[in-house]
Amino acid sequence: MSKQExxxxxxxxxxxxxxxxxxxxxxxxxxxxxxxxxxxxxxEIQERKGVFMHADDIxxxxxxxxxxxxxx
Amino acid sequence: MxxxxxxxxITGILSVLPEKTFYMEDEIEDPxxxxxxxxxxxxxxxxxxxxxxxxxxxxxxLFGLNKLIDSGRLKKEDxxxxxxxxxxxxxxxxxxxxxxxxxxxxGTDVFCIDIPQACSGFTVGLIESFMLLDxxxxxxxxxxxxxxxxxxxxxxxGRKLEHPNFGGDIANITVIxxxxxxxxxxxxxxxxxxxxxxxxxxxxxxRSPMTPQMINRETSSLPFSKIDMDGSSVFNFVxxxxxxxxxxxxxxxxxxxxxxxxxxxxxxxRYMLEKLSAAMGVPEEKVPMNLTQELGNSNSGTIPxxxxxxxxxxxxxxxxxxxxxxxFGAGLTWSSIYMEIGDLDxxxxxVSDL
Numbered sequence: 001m002s003k004q005e006x007x008x009x010x011x012x013x014x015x016x017x018x019x020x021x022x023x024x025x026x027x028x029x030x031x032x033x034x035x036x037x038x039x040x041x042x043x044e045i046q047e048r049k050g051v052f053m054h055a056d057d058i059x060x061x062x063x064x065x066x067x068x069x070x071x072x
Numbered sequence: 073m074x075x076x077x078x079x080x081x082i083t084g085i086l087s088v089l090p091e092k093t094f095y096m097e098d099e100i101e102d103p104x105x106x107x108x109x110x111x112x113x114x115x116x117x118x119x120x121x122x123x124x125x126x127x128x129x130x131x132x133x134l135f136g137l138n139k140l141i142d143s144g145r146l147k148k149e150d151x152x153x154x155x156x157x158x159x160x161x162x163x164x165x166x167x168x169x170x171x172x173x174x175x176x177x178x179g180t181d182v183f184c185i186d187i188p189q190a191c192s193g194f195t196v197g198l199i200e201s202f203m204l205l206d207x208x209x210x211x212x213x214x215x216x217x218x219x220x221x222x223x224x225x226x227x228x229x230g231r232k233l234e235h236p237n238f239g240g241d242i243a244n245i246t247v248i249x250x251x252x253x254x255x256x257x258x259x260x261x262x263x264x265x266x267x268x269x270x271x272x273x274x275x276x277x278x279r280s281p282m283t284p285q286m287i288n289r290e291t292s293s294l295p296f297s298k299i300d301m302d303g304s305s306v307f308n309f310v311x312x313x314x315x316x317x318x319x320x321x322x323x324x325x326x327x328x329x330x331x332x333x334x335x336x337x338x339x340x341x342r343y344m345l346e347k348l349s350a351a352m353g354v355p356e357e358k359v360p361m362n363l364t365q366e367l368g369n370s371n372s373g374t375i376p377x378x379x380x381x382x383x384x385x386x387x388x389x390x391x392x393x394x395x396x397x398x399x400f401g402a403g404l405t406w407s408s409i410y411m412e413i414g415d416l417d418x419x420x421x422x423v424s425d426l
Contacts, residue, residue, distance in 0.1 A: 031106060038304070039307060039343075046308070046311055046351075053304070053308075
């Protein structure tokens with residue numbers, strides 16, 4: 001998954017423009033960083049990698065890069 | 073556990089709705105809360121039906137049964153068994169099926185049984201009904217009654233909700249009988265009780281009775297049933313267990329996924345059903361998925377409500393349809409059935425004043 005694709009996916013989940021999805025941005029600073037976003041990320045990872053993640057493991061992540069790393 | 077049946081068919085389904093619709097925007101404290109708006113848009117919630125605070129599921133079922141009897145679509149003497157699948161009992165005892173037998177004035181030889189099941193309630197109720205029909209010797213029918221009205225909100229009535237609630241109050245009557253011309257039916261049932269805490273109504277049973285504080289009209293905003301749910305565990309459970317379980321039942325029935333006309337699923341929310349369809353590789357057109365945002369999630373009542381709300385025309389007059397029915401949720405349990413449904417005598421929603 002290219003960095004551009006990751007940006008597109010996360011921008012859609014967080015309901016922001018792609019240029020706002022910077023690797024060092026803090027997740028808690030996004031207004032849409034909530035349980036709906038976490039569930040969307042779980043679904044995305046399951047669809048792309050066939051891996052089932054629990055919300056607890058995603059909620060504790062800090063930055064956009066942490067999410068990008070999950071997509072790899 | 074797997075079950076197979078033959079010579080059994082569904083002959084009619086009726087869903088009873090309360091007359092009042094509640095919209096999320098009106099029910100919730102802060103309708104402009106961004107998360108609420110996102111829940112509505114992404115997960116898919118909007119409207120639901122709720123009964124009056126004094127209504128019980130037995131009231132709704134009797135309303136429907138009397139309509140069927142009065143219109144000649146069901147004869148009292150044809151009823152051999154009443155199977156009720158609900159969590160909304162009138163009392164601890166007697167059971168809802170016993171109340172219905174008494175209120176309808178049915179013969180004392182009618183078999184009555186209640187089954188407390190939630191999301192898998194319809195498929196479990198069908199399996200139980202098929203087993204009864206295997207043994208009923210005199211040609212009488214089984215009446216499967218499903219649905220809940222846990223959302224009637226007896227406590228804190230009139231208060232706005234802090235969080236959106238997606239439960240809906242619906243009751244359904246499904247008539248099932250023996251028939252020489254019916255196709256073979258394939259059923260499966262699985263349960264993983266070690267995950268039971270992922271979906272739990274914790275209070276109200278003997279393990280944790282309701283406290284005076286919970287039932288105080290002034291201080292409590294608890295609906296009758298506050299559900300604790302580990303959302304991601306339930307989501308993962310559905311995505312993990314359902315696709316192989318459905319593949320499995322198709323294989324047993326010797327039918328391809330493409331040949332199935334309708335996938336009639338329990339309705340947790342649209343989002344989960346979209347993801348489930350994608351994981352199974354079946355087109356969304358074959359998976360009705362809007363019930364929870366239009367009428368609400370009524371536990372054992374969702375699958376029959378999906379049939380009467382979205383596919384009633386097809387099921388009334390367009391021949392037999394190949395159907396997969398799947399219930400999944402509290403338990404955690406998942407249960408699937410392959411059967412043909414069609415040419416029904418009745419298949420509709422009726423609105424009650426309850």
